[in-house]
Amino acid sequence: MTENDLIRKCKKGNREAFNALFSRYQSQVINIAYGMLSDREDACDAAQEVFVKVYKSISSFNEKSSFSTWLYRITANTCSDFLRKRQRGGNVISINAAADDGREFDIEDENSSVDEKMELSERQAAVRAAISELKEEHRIIITLCDIEGLGYDEIASILKIPSGTVKSRINRARSALKKILMKNRELFL
Amino acid sequence: MDCESFGKYLDNYESLTEQEKSDMEKHAAECEECRAELDFFMSMISTAKSLPKIEPPADFMDKLNTRLDAEDKRVVSASKIKGHLRRYGIQYAAAAACLALVAVITANRSLLTDRMDTVPDGIISEETTVSDGSARDGAQDNMPAPSTATAAPTVSESNVQSSDASKAVPAEGDTEPTENAPVTVARQRTGIPRTSTPSVPAAPRQTSNTANEPAPAFDNVSIPAVTETHVSEPSPAEVSIPTAEQPDEANGAEAAPISSTPNENDAPVMTRSVPDDYTAEKPDDDEDGYRIALASVVNGDDAPETYDLRAEEVSESLKAAEIQANYSLAGTDNNDIARGKYSKLNKDGIPIADATAIGSIKFSYDDEERAMAVINSYTVDKEDDIYVTDSVNLNLILSKLRSEGIPYTDYTIAGSGEVKFQIKFK
Structure with missing residues (x-):
């Protein structure tokens, strides 16, 4: 069944269609949320929240943009809410990125030596931790562009900003990331 | 290319042309320090791109369906309550009025009996x-x-x-x-x-x-x-x-x-x-106390947008009523909207109206394309119709505009650090 068919059925309140649609996107939504929130549990909670919002407001999706754009925009907004609440509550999330990421590093490159894998894992942990120190708009742009690999136009639609601004924001976000990573510079040389 | 230009190029790497990237490579081949900078930068990006994905928990969809079931029930019961209120609203209002009267009499009972005594x-x-x-x-x-x-x-x-x-x-x-x-x-x-x-x-x-x-x-x-x-x-x-x-x-x-x-x-x-x-009712010097409502608002056919609302004067009830009437609330646990005047906050939680004054750079319509090309070639963020950059960058933009012969009026950079400006054409 095509995505459009699923959406049509969702608009009629068909729960099976929702399940099919959400199953397709659950991984992407959780990973965007993980990029933004740097915490596995929060990312899953945020993803749940996203899908509940979609469930409640699917009738307002008028298909001008693609479903994924609409969905990722809701994801970005929901994660912003989470970040603000976290900030307000004074909660500090301890980043255990090494533990999270390390579990899967060997899937990526089977030809690497153990040392290389360890180094990559350390770098990944450092980058994940550094992203969590970025300000909100930089986190989302790094997540969408570098981690999720979305194109400028899609990012521009998700964030409702001009494509030119996407580039300049990526530049600023990377500069900020580089600054934070200076303390771990030796890992990257 | 010198090291200074190299640094600027690196800061704008995503906006560079292939030729400019090639120029950077040439310089890096001759300059050890810049080579190290470029390697560090590229390694950082490739690591970000390589960050492993996490898998959804096995019970993710089950949990989600439980929440969706709860959501269905909530919607049904809310509509039942509405129907009930429509039917019996007057009776409830009358009962409430009686209760209020009893409350007043009770509250004043001691006053009355003391006098009698x-x-x-x-x-x-x-x-x-x-x-x-x-x-x-x-x-x-x-x-x-x-x-x-x-x-x-x-x-x-x-x-x-x-x-x-x-x-x-x-x-x-x-x-x-x-x-x-x-x-x-x-x-x-x-x-x-x-x-x-x-x-x-x-x-x-x-x-x-x-x-x-x-x-x-x-x-x-x-x-x-x-x-x-x-x-x-x-x-x-x-x-x-x-x-x-x-x-x-x-x-x-x-x-x-x-x-x-x-x-x-x-x-x-x-x-x-x-x-x-x-x-x-206002807490003293406690900004969090003012921030009484955080609601994701489903606005028309658009995605839910977040309005971070702050009550300034609780006596102005109209705005909250408007919000409640015109939007469906989809927030999580801070949905309560109290009476009050709400102002949208910026990312730092400061009401937008209180933010730093924003100047305007004005151009002629004839120069629109050229002016925007210059501005977009620098690192400038855009938030709605407000451009954000730092004063050094803006100085560079202004001098570039002058050197390109693009006239602008009515703008002076106030202070240093982050600056915000709007662009207007006349």
């Missing part, structure tokens, strides 16, 4: 000032002498629920009631004029011929609002009755006839349930 002939005629459950003490010395005293026995009212003595002492010469004056409860059970110590605000107006007119009991009792309404703190001038600690002095006061009809200039009456001043 202390007045030998069972006659009660005095004014009692009640303000939101706490009457204010008054210093009898400061009360003006009534101008038309009669010879009837004096009964002094001393039934005060609670008071703050420091606030209770009226300032000398302060005799005019203010808008926020406490509510006056006028009662009279007989037609016989009698005297008591009058309330300060009412005294000047209570010297006329109304003494013999019986007034219906509680005819101007202010019912405390059921919702978040407070009558603000009365000023000293509003304080009127003797305190419980001063009954004897009060008894000796010169008498005045009782006002038994409400005066339109008197203290607030029943119709006023939402006071203008709501300062009593």
